[in-house]
Amino acid sequence: MSGSNYTIACLNCGTVNTVRGKAMTLAMTCASCKYYLRLGKWNTDRSIFSFKAEPAIPLGKKGKFDGVVYEVMGFVVKQETKYHYKWREYLLFNPMQGYAFLAEYNGNWNFVWPVEHGPKEGAPEIDFYHEDNYYRLYQKYRAEVVYARGEFFFDVVDLGESTVNHEYIAPPYVYTLEKNQDSILWCKGEYCSPGEIAKAFGMPVKTLPAKEGRGYTQPVITGFRAGSLIIASLAILILMIALQFFFNGTAKEEVVFSGTFNRNELKDQKFFVSSSFDLKGGTKSVEVDVYAPLVNDWFYADFALINETTGMEYNFSKDIEFYSGYEGGESWSEGSTRGEAFISQIPEGRYHVNIYPEFGTSNESFSMRVTRDVSSLSNFFVTVLVLAIFPAVFFIHTHIVEAKRWEDSDYSPYTTE
Amino acid sequence: MSWDDLKGLKYYLGFAVVVISFYIYSNLVGWRWLNTTKTTHEQGASRSHSRGYFYHK
Numbered sequence: 123m124s125g126s127n128y129t130i131a132c133l134n135c136g137t138v139n140t141v142r143g144k145a146m147t148l149a150m151t152c153a154s155c156k157y158y159l160r161l162g163k164w165n166t167d168r169s170i171f172s173f174k175a176e177p178a179i180p181l182g183k184k185g186k187f188d189g190v191v192y193e194v195m196g197f198v199v200k201q202e203t204k205y206h207y208k209w210r211e212y213l214l215f216n217p218m219q220g221y222a223f224l225a226e227y228n229g230n231w232n233f234v235w236p237v238e239h240g241p242k243e244g245a246p247e248i249d250f251y252h253e254d255n256y257y258r259l260y261q262k263y264r265a266e267v268v269y270a271r272g273e274f275f276f277d278v279v280d281l282g283e284s285t286v287n288h289e290y291i292a293p294p295y296v297y298t299l300e301k302n303q304d305s306i307l308w309c310k311g312e313y314c315s316p317g318e319i320a321k322a323f324g325m326p327v328k329t330l331p332a333k334e335g336r337g338y339t340q341p342v343i344t345g346f347r348a349g350s351l352i353i354a355s356l357a358i359l360i361l362m363i364a365l366q367f368f369f370n371g372t373a374k375e376e377v378v379f380s381g382t383f384n385r386n387e388l389k390d391q392k393f394f395v396s397s398s399f400d401l402k403g404g405t406k407s408v409e410v411d412v413y414a415p416l417v418n419d420w421f422y423a424d425f426a427l428i429n430e431t432t433g434m435e436y437n438f439s440k441d442i443e444f445y446s447g448y449e450g451g452e453s454w455s456e457g458s459t460r461g462e463a464f465i466s467q468i469p470e471g472r473y474h475v476n477i478y479p480e481f482g483t484s485n486e487s488f489s490m491r492v493t494r495d496v497s498s499l500s501n502f503f504v505t506v507l508v509l510a511i512f513p514a515v516f517f518i519h520t521h522i523v524e525a526k527r528w529e530d531s532d533y534s535p536y537t538t539e
Numbered sequence: 540m541s542w543d544d545l546k547g548l549k550y551y552l553g554f555a556v557v558v559i560s561f562y563i564y565s566n567l568v569g570w571r572w573l574n575t576t577k578t579t580h581e582q583g584a585s586r587s588h589s590r591g592y593f594y595h596k
Contacts, residue, residue: 346548350541350548351551354552361559405569406569438578464574465576500572504572505558505559505562509558509559
């Protein structure tokens with residue numbers, strides 16, 4: 123090494139390099155010949171990197187993350203030693219905050235910073251809870267640096283080759299653990315979209331690597347957590363149950379007419395007419411219950427609920443039948459002697475019912491009861507079903523996306539092997 | 540659940556408010572959405588016509 127504390131003349135090409143990180147910089151590459159060197163001694167064992175790469179974010183570029191301005195100090199390309207896939211890391215530096223990283227793979231970015239206290243002691247084998255998030259081990263690997271450029275606060279080449287890396291994810295967060303014989307370094311990271319990276323550095327997003335697929339820490343959806351959707355859905359369900367109890371409890375279910383009609387009283391008339399009754403309390407429902415003492419017989423009737431003031435008719439029909447017998451040593455029956463008709467939204471007023479009956483073979487009578495303001499469960503179930511569509515679609519979609527995300531992991535919880 | 544989560548869920552919560560309001564309105568006016576009873580409405584005959592066949596029970 124030669125020159126002042128903050129410049130280094132490259133022994134390979136003689137170029138004098140300015141050290142921006144000053145005393146913190148422990149390794150760097152020559153700006154001219156790209157030779158990798160450690161401060162204090164030359165790296166005589168390593169020639170220039172055979173792999174070539176260009177950083178998408180230029181060295182020296184400044185970007186703002188959470189209000190803190192970082193400068194890009196170094197750029198490395200790492201290669202996983204087992205599957206040989208490569209990714210890129212940018213070393214960032216702020217004099218007050220220290221250093222941080224940007225990691226990019228297939229156009230998906232993570233902003234990563236070291237944390238003083240790791241979420242767990244040692245290296246968790248599979249997963250752990252931390253800060254309300256459930257972190258699962260996504261990958262465990264060794265990596266080598268195949269290209270480096272710029273300045274580094276550690277020997278990025280030797281450190282990379284001697285460490286085992288663990289990555290635990292709880293999208294959009296990731297905890298990384300770099301462990302070797304001497305030390306353990308925990309870092310926390312968070313997914314960043316290409317747009318956020320471009321905005322942070324004030325550069326066009328099209329200059330960044332094209333995004334391919336979903337990042338391994340990319341959340342399924344931004345804006346809320348799955349747990350919050352569960353809480354919101356449960357709160358809505360509880361509200362719905364409370365509302366249904368309220369409507370059940372406040373429904374008057376007032377019997378406004380009840381009577382029995384005999385066939386022989388019909389004489390030459392074609393229909394019966396009930397006595398008049400008042401429906402009160404505004405617009406409410408009406409339920410008409412019909413009973414006929416049927417024995418292997420049927421009964422059918424057309425009904426007209428008539429508002430005596432306006433003349434408005436609400437027409438409906440009811441068909442009931444009941445059959446029973448004894449066959450093969452077993453008794454059987456089908457149908458019912460009762461039937462009900464529900465009429466929605468009947469305004470208050472004075473009403474009567476015209477009944478046009480058709481009797482079967484032996485039945486001679488039937489009864490009718492009219493009840494005002496009857497509660498209904500069907501609206502409750504329809505409402506709950508409609509409100510459940512979004513959470514259901516969300517969690518199905520989440521399951522599919524998560525299964526896809528973990529396809530690249532050796533520790534997928536979605537495989538059944 | 541944080542404020543950010545609530546903001547993220549605003550469209551779902553807004554949708555829920557609309558659906559639940561419709562449910563409340565329907566229950567207040569006795570409107571059953573899935574009604575197996577087929578009902579037709581018509582402006583019927585005069586009151587005197589009906590009374591002509593009035594049968595009290």
